Amino acid sequence: MRIIASANQKGGCGKTTTAINLSSSLSIKGKRVLLIDFDPQAHATIGLNIKPSDLEKSIYDVITPKKNGVSGIGDILIPIKDNFDLAPSSLILTAVEQELSGMEGRENRLFEAIQQLKEEYDYDYVVIDCPPSIGHLCFNALRACDEVIIPIDMSLFSLRGVAKLIEIITLLKDKVGHDVKSRALITMYDRRTRYSRVVLEKVKAEFGDNVFDTVIRYNIRLRETADCGLPVGDYDKNAIGHEDYENLAEEIVNLETVGMHQNLNTLNVAQDILQKTEEYMKSPGIEQPISEMEEPSSYPLQSNYSKMVEVIATKSADSFNNDEDN
Numbered sequence: 598m599r600i601i602a603s604a605n606q607k608g609g610c611g612k613t614t615t616a617i618n619l620s621s622s623l624s625i626k627g628k629r630v631l632l633i634d635f636d637p638q639a640h641a642t643i644g645l646n647i648k649p650s651d652l653e654k655s656i657y658d659v660i661t662p663k664k665n666g667v668s669g670i671g672d673i674l675i676p677i678k679d680n681f682d683l684a685p686s687s688l689i690l691t692a693v694e695q696e697l698s699g700m701e702g703r704e705n706r707l708f709e710a711i712q713q714l715k716e717e718y719d720y721d722y723v724v725i726d727c728p729p730s731i732g733h734l735c736f737n738a739l740r741a742c743d744e745v746i747i748p749i750d751m752s753l754f755s756l757r758g759v760a761k762l763i764e765i766i767t768l769l770k771d772k773v774g775h776d777v778k779s780r781a782l783i784t785m786y787d788r789r790t791r792y793s794r795v796v797l798e799k800v801k802a803e804f805g806d807n808v809f810d811t812v813i814r815y816n817i818r819l820r821e822t823a824d825c826g827l828p829v830g831d832y833d834k835n836a837i838g839h840e841d842y843e844n845l846a847e848e849i850v851n852l853e854t855v856g857m858h859q860n861l862n863t864l865n866v867a868q869d870i871l872q873k874t875e876e877y878m879k880s881p882g883i884e885q886p887i888s889e890m891e892e893p894s895s896y897p898l899q900s901n902y903s904k905m906v907e908v909i910a911t912k913s914a915d916s917f918n919n920d921e922d923n
């Protein structure tokens with residue numbers, strides 16, 4: 598079981614899009630996948646067409662010390678499609694930040710829940726979608742995972758998030774002896790803009806070999822799919838977003854876990870990026886952008902996924918043809 602977190606403190610850089618579409622692409626390859634939505638915003642849950650406010654139990658009930666009659670992740674699973682299950686989230690997960698405060702073993706809550714899951718379920722991959730903040734939730738996710746994907750959209754804000762993240766990863770390695778393998782993933786890349794190319798080169802220079810070869814291009818379909826509650830490939834098989842996440846899944850499957858970290862001097866990279874981005878953040882007129890996703894008004898409780906796929910499959914191809922960007 599490979600446990601992979603999608604994390605970056607920066608909001609809106611593609612963590613959830615990556616978590617959903619990577620999970621889907623891995624499942625299409627026949628890998629058994631569990632996606633854990635570990636963000637109180639519940640965007641991964643919503644993005645798979647589940648309405649968080651209708652859930653009786655969620656990942657909160659697994660993590661909270663209150664237990665709430667839930668004995669583990671197995672009790673909250675929602676099947677999405679073949680080989681793909683979701684452990685959903687809801688807004689109440691925010692309470693965990695307070696509840697775990699000062700509690701012994703607070704950093705191990707998710708780690709222990711996944712260890713327990715391993716005894717009963719044979720997932721090949723567990724993908725964790727992290728919130729855009731550094732707190733107990735993010736720390737738990739990093740503690741629980743073996744690998745972390747750091748989505749970096751084409752902005753220097755993303756690098757600011759990376760600096761904090763790498764500080765925690767370094768801390769985990771030094772203090773807990775937990776060596777998380779981290780790789781940057783370029784998202785929302787638009788090769789037509791010079792700025793995108795500049796940021797891409799900068800990320801490659803900072804991360805060396807620890808950048809995925811796969812680059813996720815800007816693709817409007819990835820936005821539309823979040824609104825429809827589907828992974829991109831089940832919405833439009835010809836979308837470049839689907840092609841990119843298929844390539845990412847292939848790269849991850851082929852990636853030898855051993856040696857992933859070989860050229861990354863984590864501490865130096867962290868300090869270097871931190872210094873550069875803090876300098877940048879002091880420049881006048883810099884504001885943190887806010888995630889654009891809002892929860893739409895109504896969802897069914899259970900995923901009506903297969904029905905939606907059917908409807909979309911029978912939809913006229915013409916409806917897609919007016920858009921230049923496939």
Ligand SMILES: Nc1ncnc2c1ncn2[C@@H]1O[C@H](COP(=O)(O)OP(=O)(O)OP(=O)(O)O)[C@@H](O)[C@H]1O
Nearest residue numbers: 608609610611612613614729785814815816820888
């Ligand atoms: N490659 C892409 N091309 C175009 N739009 C994208 C792409 N990746 C993500 N998006 C869109 O950008 C927005 C932010 O993406 P996403 O929700 O995945 O980011 P996030 O890092 O999970 O955000 P948050 O920090 O709020 O959790 C969404 O509207 C999503 O549909």
Ligand SMILES: [Mg+2]
Nearest residue numbers: 612613636640
């Ligand atoms: Mg998200």
